[in-house]
Amino acid sequence: MPFKFETLSIPDVVLVEARAFPDERGFFMETFKQSEFVRGGIRRNFVQDNFSYSHKGTVRGLHYQLNPAAQGKLVACLHGEIYDVAVDLRKGSPTYGQWVGVILSAENRRMLWVPEGFAHGFQALSEGVMVWYKVTAEYNPATERGLRWDDPALGIDWPLRGEALLSPKDVVLPTLAELSEADNNFVYEVQM
Template identity: 55%
Template sequence: MKLTKLAIPEIVKITPARFGDARGYFSELFKDQWFRENVSNVTFVQDNQSLSSAVGTVRGLHFQLDPFAQGKLVRCLAGAIFDVAVDIRVGSPTYGQWVGAELTPENGDQLWIPAGFAHGFATLLPDTVILYKVTAPYSAANDRGLLWNDLDIGIEWPIETGQAMLSDKDKVQPRLADLPPSFSY
């Protein structure tokens, strides 16, 4: 597996090796000991899968508060996404900054987003399916969000604002300037 640290070094892109021939390919997608030694010493407790039917579907930016703060390992099984993490750790030198990566079945890339970051994605193709491992279960009482297109963050989404398909919840998330402190660096 190949590791690439992004502009925010805690966010890591992982590209599993593929071994192929005329029949297709084989790839080890996750190895617990390797992940603990090379990325983060965490335990994943749940796998989640989501389908987004339309291009321009935006999910996020989401996070959960302690004690249910989640690290996420995200990969795309079908279609394509632009996956984003925003640093919301108060006191961090990269507070309010974002990084993004395109995840597709063809590139096989996975994105590791530790707790302390808001996460979201936009679909680039129809019928996009993502799978992500999480380090804590979902908790409605601890579920929070950040406005996906906050100009102070300035995420360069590959879709126009008017094309974004959002849940009612994601349309009214707070801006970073109005977000109560959620994590410390």
């Protein structure tokens, strides 16, 4: 199997490792194969791919879209290294308000599956970071929301301390405690 799927401390968030096939020219690897992802428990249709370039210290996030335009994200770092974070926003979840973080890099070729109902963000740990991600819903500005990257109640242990490079929009995002009903319509559903 070309993919290995590892559930993290929040079981719905999955670390995906793709198998690379190296030779004297470099390497080849599959980054997505629907049948393999279904076998790995990720049964989603991806409808949009995104790509970003970031300078060292940049924090993008923590972002999400409300239902019915909620996005699941499959995230990979194509150049450099990032610390990728997912925060559970599903009301009633045993892990509500908890986060997981992993290092994704061009070198380790790992990907992170962040399902719908989670805020997502990353910090660029090196200069010239290139991140690619597939999403399950198209971008919808009317349902776009976010959460403060440095919310003390979350206690995310970002590797690069101090000032982060943020977009003007991310600077004014609310904390988890400040989210209104209109800012979070996710509800935890027990998987059978």
